[in-house]
Amino acid sequence: MLTREVGSEPKDNRQMQADVYRLAYDFTTGTGEVYGADPVDMAGTIALFNRIDGDVSCIKTFIDGVPDTEYRKQGLKWMAKPA
Incomplete structure (x- = not known):
């Protein structure tokens, strides 16, 4: 798992x-x-994720911790769908 955190401020x-x-x-x-x-x-x-790994197949987004x-x-x- 690769993780990058930028701190408490976005x-x-x-x-x-x-x-x-x-x-x-x-x-x-x-x-x-x-x-x-x-x-x-x-x-x-x-x-961005394709540059990390060309085999990316799913991306999940969260706004303030809530699935988006x-x-x-x-x-x-x-394809995009609401979480």
Whole structure:
């Protein structure tokens, strides 16, 4: 599991277009997690996790600790659904 925490104050991530507290990625399951204060940009978030691991298949986002959105790769397309 790869985890990056920025501390108690969120950090602006221009690619995800959101203030982010923490990123996590599990190489075993291909699942990423984003914890922030705002909704993230889908395309930017997927691009960021693809750079971490090209086999990423699921990204879960949380706003202030509450599940927000789940992105899942289906074939070559990514689909979003509310958590």
